[in-house]
Amino acid sequence: MSQPPIGIDLGTTYSAVASINDQGNVYLLPNSEGGTLTPSVVFFEAPGKLVVGQVAKDARADHPSEVIEFVKRSMGTDRRFKFQGQDFTPTEISAIILKKLKQDSEAALGGIPIQQAVVTCPAYFGAERRDATEKAAQIAGLELLALINEPTAAAMAFGMGGDRKGTALVFDLGGGTFDVTLLRFGPNNTIDVLVVDGNHELGGKDFDDAIISIAIKRFADEHAYDIYNDLEALGELRQRAEKAKHDLTARGSTTISVTADGHKTKFELTREEFSSAIGYHIEGMRLTLMNVLDEAGLKPKDIDEVLMVGGSSRVPLVYDMVAAFFDKQPNTSVHPDEAVARGAALFASQMMASTKGTVVAPQVREIVERLPSVRDIVPHSIGTTVLWEDDSTHNSVILERGSKLDTPVRKTYKTVYDGQTAVEIDVNEGEGDDLDYVQRIGGFDLILPEPRPAGSPIDVEIMLDRSGVIHVAAIDLKSGQPKSITIDYSSNLKPEQVTARTKWLRDQNVT
Numbered sequence: 001m002s003q004p005p006i007g008i009d010l011g012t013t014y015s016a017v018a019s020i021n022d023q024g025n026v027y028l029l030p031n032s033e034g035g036t037l038t039p040s041v042v043f044f045e046a047p048g049k050l051v052v053g054q055v056a057k058d059a060r061a062d063h064p065s066e067v068i069e070f071v072k073r074s075m076g077t078d079r080r081f082k083f084q085g086q087d088f089t090p091t092e093i094s095a096i097i098l099k100k101l102k103q104d105s106e107a108a109l110g111g112i113p114i115q116q117a118v119v120t121c122p123a124y125f126g127a128e129r130r131d132a133t134e135k136a137a138q139i140a141g142l143e144l145l146a147l148i149n150e151p152t153a154a155a156m157a158f159g160m161g162g163d164r165k166g167t168a169l170v171f172d173l174g175g176g177t178f179d180v181t182l183l184r185f186g187p188n189n190t191i192d193v194l195v196v197d198g199n200h201e202l203g204g205k206d207f208d209d210a211i212i213s214i215a216i217k218r219f220a221d222e223h224a225y226d227i228y229n230d231l232e233a234l235g236e237l238r239q240r241a242e243k244a245k246h247d248l249t250a251r252g253s254t255t256i257s258v259t260a261d262g263h264k265t266k267f268e269l270t271r272e273e274f275s276s277a278i279g280y281h282i283e284g285m286r287l288t289l290m291n292v293l294d295e296a297g298l299k300p301k302d303i304d305e306v307l308m309v310g311g312s313s314r315v316p317l318v319y320d321m322v323a324a325f326f327d328k329q330p331n332t333s334v335h336p337d338e339a340v341a342r343g344a345a346l347f348a349s350q351m352m353a354s355t356k357g358t359v360v361a362p363q364v365r366e367i368v369e370r371l372p373s374v375r376d377i378v379p380h381s382i383g384t385t386v387l388w389e390d391d392s393t394h395n396s397v398i399l400e401r402g403s404k405l406d407t408p409v410r411k412t413y414k415t416v417y418d419g420q421t422a423v424e425i426d427v428n429e430g431e432g433d434d435l436d437y438v439q440r441i442g443g444f445d446l447i448l449p450e451p452r453p454a455g456s457p458i459d460v461e462i463m464l465d466r467s468g469v470i471h472v473a474a475i476d477l478k479s480g481q482p483k484s485i486t487i488d489y490s491s492n493l494k495p496e497q498v499t500a501r502t503k504w505l506r507d508q509n510v511t
Contacts, residue, residue: 005352005364006117007344008101010133012072012176012203014311015040015097016338017105018345024363026342031104037337041069042096044083050510052100061239064231068093073176073201076129076492091132091493092501098140099510116143118348120340122177123149124198126380126429128441128489130468135493139502145351147467151181152374153343154309155191157334166304171322171330174310176203178285180292191372195295195402196379197288202281204312210277211241214269215258223263233260248274249314275317282321289325306330311337346371378403378464385426385435387416394433399462401431408463415456422447423458425474427487442487446474449481
């Protein structure tokens with residue numbers, strides 16, 4: 001039996017998998033515990049035995065040094081985590097989570113193997129973080145059909161496109177990341193992404209941290225004991241803080257109990273106190289909304305619809321801020337925890353239906369025919385290092401933020417001195433010409449076939465594809481000789497490491 005479309009929302013705090021059945025219904029696949037949301041938490045219980053999900057989350061109070069969570073915030077960085085005498089990259093931890101999702105989904109499908117999937121990531125993820133996410137999928141044994149932005153997937157889940165016209169904004173606040181995406185519905189059933197912005201280190205975790213800070217201060221005032229230095233007490237407190245946050249979504253106050261060092265503190269936390277504690281983050285979100293509209297040259301009244309996505313968008317202060325900013329009630333018709341996974345499954349159906357030789361159920365194909373075509377954009381500018389006339393080095397943007405994906409852009413540069421035999425191509429990600437404010441993400445040398453005089457033209461072409469891969473080409477215009485590469489990120493795993501870790505994970509018992 002052929003594999004159905006699979007969409008995976010690899011979240012900071014919770015992950016989900018969606019599919020489309022033969023009747024054309026989009027639904028979330030249950031995990032082995034019977035739920036549809038799997039905590040993105042890994043418990044290194046014993047050598048060769050890895051636990052993912054709610055059991056791992058519950059273990060953090062008793063085994064804090066063997067549990068890791070919120071790893072998505074570290075994707076694409078050089079951070080390392082030590083468990084069972086081994087160093088693990090964020091990519092490897094994410095691969096463990098993806099393997100759990102893959103296994104549970106295969107079981108829910110009656111044993112049908114899952115080989116391909118669409119995986120989502122924050123719209124504001126840079127190329128290095130996207131590459132790390134793609135490698136995590138590879139290690140987990142998944143062929144990535146596409147890596148798409150979470151707000152774009154959510155827009156698909158809301159059933160957008162078709163006869164809809166106008167402009168919409170997707171406000172996506174998850175457990176660990178915050179994205180704002182501005183969309184416009186065009187002719188011929190298209191969705192054009194206009195602007196993306198956000199913060200990959202802002203989400204529900206920060207609201208939990210605010211509650212934790214309040215509780216720690218209350219406890220310290222009463223018992224002169226710092227819970228920050230007590231990992232077990234801190235792990236238990238985090239669970240209580242998460243529950244308190246959820247309680248305050250529906251109620252005006254909640255009670256929090258804190259136990260540590262043989263002492264106990266119990267206090268009431270009101271929604272007003274909570275709102276005051278997270279006010280700084282709310283203001284940051286409001287400023288991001290302003291920046292997005294300013295970049296697009298729009299006013300709040302120009303937005304026809306606002307879509308609320310992500311579990312943390314349910315926090316009343318967040319919802320009220322968005323409603324007040326746009327002077328309209330946001331659309332919450334799709335479950336905020338499910339929208340991204342559902343949209344990813346729809347996108348997977350598009351990808352599979354367009355692939356020659358792939359069998360797709362007739363009812364699924366009918367859905368595909370009604371889905372909009374999404375034209376996404378580059379979230380961060382990409383350029384190269386150049387030498388100015390005063391001999392200072394600067395960044396020269398080639399592929400501008402907001403450019404369309406899968407669309408190459410080329411610029412012509414010149415050799416610097418007579419007799420030059422090679423051109424060094426540094427590739428940078430970020431805005432502006434100051435090298436201190438961009439990140440070098442790779443590079444190579446273009447060897448010239450013969451010495452060139454100063455001023456000889458060299459073209460540099462850059463493209464970002466839908467999976468987050470940067471393609472760079474440098475062309476010596478005199479000879480026509482090109483050199484093309486895809487960026488190999490220094491902080492991420494190399495191909496041979498991916499192969500080795502894929503074999504390692506295959507041999508692990510993941511439950």
